[in-house]
Amino acid sequence: MNKPTEETTNSETTVAAKTQSPEQNGRRDFMKQTGAILGAAGIMSMVPMGTRAVAWAGGSDAPELKEVKIGFIPLTDCASVVIASTMKFDEKYGIKIIPSKEASWASVRDKVVNGELHAAHVLYGLVYGVHLGIGGPKKDMAVLMSINNNGQGITLSDQLKDKGATTGDKLKKLIETDKRDYTFAQTFPTGTHAMWLYYWLASYGIDPLKDVKNITVPPPQMVANMRVGNMDGFCVGEPWNNRAIADKIGFTAATTQDIWKDHPEKVLGTTAEFAHMYPNTARAMIMAMLEASKYIDVMANRRGVAEIIADKSYINCPVDIINQRMEGQYEDGLGRKWSDPNYMKFYNDGAVNFPYLSDGMWFLTQHKRWGLLKEDPDYLGVAKKINQIDLYKQAASQVKVPIPKDVLRTSKLIDGTVWDGKDPKKYAASFKVRA
Amino acid sequence: MARLLLPFIINRERKLKRILIIDDVRDRAAWLKASLELAEFDVVGILAWEQVDERSIQAAAADVIIVDANAPGRDTLEQISLMSTTLEKPVVVLSARNDQQSIQEAMRAGVSAYVAHTIQSEDLSGIIHVAAARFLEHKRLRDELKEAKSQLVERKLVDRAKGILMADHGYSEPEAYKRMRDMAMSKGKRLAEIAEAIIFAKELSA
Numbered sequence: 001m002n003k004p005t006e007e008t009t010n011s012e013t014t015v016a017a018k019t020q021s022p023e024q025n026g027r028r029d030f031m032k033q034t035g036a037i038l039g040a041a042g043i044m045s046m047v048p049m050g051t052r053a054v055a056w057a058g059g060s061d062a063p064e065l066k067e068v069k070i071g072f073i074p075l076t077d078c079a080s081v082v083i084a085s086t087m088k089f090d091e092k093y094g095i096k097i098i099p100s101k102e103a104s105w106a107s108v109r110d111k112v113v114n115g116e117l118h119a120a121h122v123l124y125g126l127v128y129g130v131h132l133g134i135g136g137p138k139k140d141m142a143v144l145m146s147i148n149n150n151g152q153g154i155t156l157s158d159q160l161k162d163k164g165a166t167t168g169d170k171l172k173k174l175i176e177t178d179k180r181d182y183t184f185a186q187t188f189p190t191g192t193h194a195m196w197l198y199y200w201l202a203s204y205g206i207d208p209l210k211d212v213k214n215i216t217v218p219p220p221q222m223v224a225n226m227r228v229g230n231m232d233g234f235c236v237g238e239p240w241n242n243r244a245i246a247d248k249i250g251f252t253a254a255t256t257q258d259i260w261k262d263h264p265e266k267v268l269g270t271t272a273e274f275a276h277m278y279p280n281t282a283r284a285m286i287m288a289m290l291e292a293s294k295y296i297d298v299m300a301n302r303r304g305v306a307e308i309i310a311d312k313s314y315i316n317c318p319v320d321i322i323n324q325r326m327e328g329q330y331e332d333g334l335g336r337k338w339s340d341p342n343y344m345k346f347y348n349d350g351a352v353n354f355p356y357l358s359d360g361m362w363f364l365t366q367h368k369r370w371g372l373l374k375e376d377p378d379y380l381g382v383a384k385k386i387n388q389i390d391l392y393k394q395a396a397s398q399v400k401v402p403i404p405k406d407v408l409r410t411s412k413l414i415d416g417t418v419w420d421g422k423d424p425k426k427y428a429a430s431f432k433v434r435a
Numbered sequence: 436m437a438r439l440l441l442p443f444i445i446n447r448e449r450k451l452k453r454i455l456i457i458d459d460v461r462d463r464a465a466w467l468k469a470s471l472e473l474a475e476f477d478v479v480g481i482l483a484w485e486q487v488d489e490r491s492i493q494a495a496a497a498d499v500i501i502v503d504a505n506a507p508g509r510d511t512l513e514q515i516s517l518m519s520t521t522l523e524k525p526v527v528v529l530s531a532r533n534d535q536q537s538i539q540e541a542m543r544a545g546v547s548a549y550v551a552h553t554i555q556s557e558d559l560s561g562i563i564h565v566a567a568a569r570f571l572e573h574k575r576l577r578d579e580l581k582e583a584k585s586q587l588v589e590r591k592l593v594d595r596a597k598g599i600l601m602a603d604h605g606y607s608e609p610e611a612y613k614r615m616r617d618m619a620m621s622k623g624k625r626l627a628e629i630a631e632a633i634i635f636a637k638e639l640s641a
Contacts, residue, residue, distance in 0.1 A: 104508070104509040106513050107504060135513065187510065188510055214514065214518065216511050216515075217510070218510050221507055375584075
């Protein structure tokens with residue numbers, strides 16, 4: 001074999017590649033501890049869950065892994081991963097989080113699936129897509145917690161503004177009267193932004209698969225692509241919608257909190273295998289991330305958080321562009337300014353972080369709606385398998401984070417439909433515009 | 436041993452001769468192209484990521500696409516191949532990491548192929564061979580799953596129809612089944628179609 005060239009398009013990943021593989025590291029630790037873990041698990045499985053939560057807190061809860069590599073994509077909502085590490089909340093729970101900047105969601109997926117990353121800041125829908133094998137590898141997945149609500153947006157190009165298409169209704173009219181190819185971008189076929197974009201377009205009677213052309217572009221490349229005229233609109237997480245306004249190439253036609261107030265967005269995702277093999281490590285990650293979430297949600301801390309995540313090694317974007325919308329200060333690029341009470345939330349007394357089964361199922365209903373799933377899956381069964389409610393509850397109770405009573409929640413979306421998670425099959429089939 | 440077998444593999448794999456490289460790193464793409472041509476593959480094109488769209492991929496008419504694991508544009512390719520059923524092609528993902536373990540794990544996980552940049556040109560042909568085989572295996576498994584699902588649906592139909600015949604005509608189970616099978620044979624229909632007809636008739640009279 002030749003010497004490694006280490007030539008990649010992304011210098012951060014080259015550095016990461018040189019360090020020891022966490023997989024090898026983890027394996028060695030695992031070999032050392034297998035006996036102890038299996039022994040403990042064998043006995044613990046006979047103890048009821050409530051007692052168990054207390055028992056592992058009694059001293060048998062040392063994380064199996066000392067270091068965890070968590071992947072992220074440069075977006076405002078990667079903050080909890082970064083803050084958990086830079087503010088050393090991780091050390092409090094006996095782990096060291098190594099944030100790893102990734103170039104694409106496909107790469108996040110592949111690396112989580114093959115164990116090169118232990119976990120990742122990842123699109124809710126992507127985790128469900130991998131679990132069901134939509135368009136790629138199929139692997140049993142796990143959602144440890146939800147990272148944030150709100151704070152994504154739909155940007156339309158200034159060319160559309162010049163044609164008068166400043167709202168969904170006007171966009172619909174333009175597409176009908178001024179016939180040409182309209183191109184819209186999102187960030188991953190099964191991801192959240194694809195679903196917000198499709199939902200928004202469809203709520204104005206625009207069929208996202210037939211009336212417009214659909215492409216996928218990674219978040220940090222979104223603005224540059226719109227600048228060269230590759231697209232008429234996109235849906236992406238902040239700070240990239242605000243960046244489009246600052247760069248004078250587009251405007252915010254809708255925030256995702258307009259589409260669904262307090263919608264689920266990124267999750268801390270891993271494989272089912274990891275969650276089962278390293279439950280203590282998983283709990284430690286959840287606890288560290290919950291502390292970070294609490295910290296970020298204190299408004300007075302947000303400026304400081306924005307300064308940290310603005311760095312080249314994280315989002316690589318000017319602080320102000322990140323900070324404005326993080327603090328709820330919105331302007332749409334059309335002259336309207338407002339204080340948005342539904343800005344990006346990371347904690348909200350724990351309401352953000354609980355992995356509601358209804359949130360997970362919602363993405364399945366949309367995958368079905370748009371033909372990514374050909375048949376109705378066992379909605380509840382899949383969500384129960386993926387969302388690690390028990391692990392989350394154990395971790396949350398340790399750090400005194402309130403836990404909601406119900407695993408389902410009820411929300412009303414932009415088109416007036418109500419989603420309560422009770423009849424996903426009927427809900428998925430109820431939309432007028434669908435594949 | 437592997438070297439001796441290689442020309443044989445290449446000759447047998449004529450179907451997978453045409454390779455498209457998508458890479459923004461020009462000299463790497465050139466190196467790959469040279470390696471591939473040495474191994475008697477046709478490199479039908481080198482695309483930069485900004486050139487990638489459904490049309491350019493379609494136009495290249497490649498059998499295998501090779502991309503860099505760390506390229507941001509990979510998500511673009513994901514969407515194109517998911518949305519277009521005609522573009523189902525093996526994608527060889529090249530990574531800077533070259534330890535065997537991560538490659539093996541990626542392959543097991545079902546990524547079409549996931550191999551190091553530092554491979555020698557002889558290995559590359561083998562890798563494409565492997566990538567393609569891997570891809571076909573994935574497709575076969577998916578097809579089998581589809582098949583299994585439709586068989587399950589058919590069996591349920593047959594069971595329901597059998598139940599109707601037993602309840603309405605007092606046939607025993609083997610008798611009901613035999614009647615359906617005989618009718619299927621004499622009409623040249625599939626058993627499931629006969630079962631469906633019985634169920635429809637029952638629903639009509641109910």
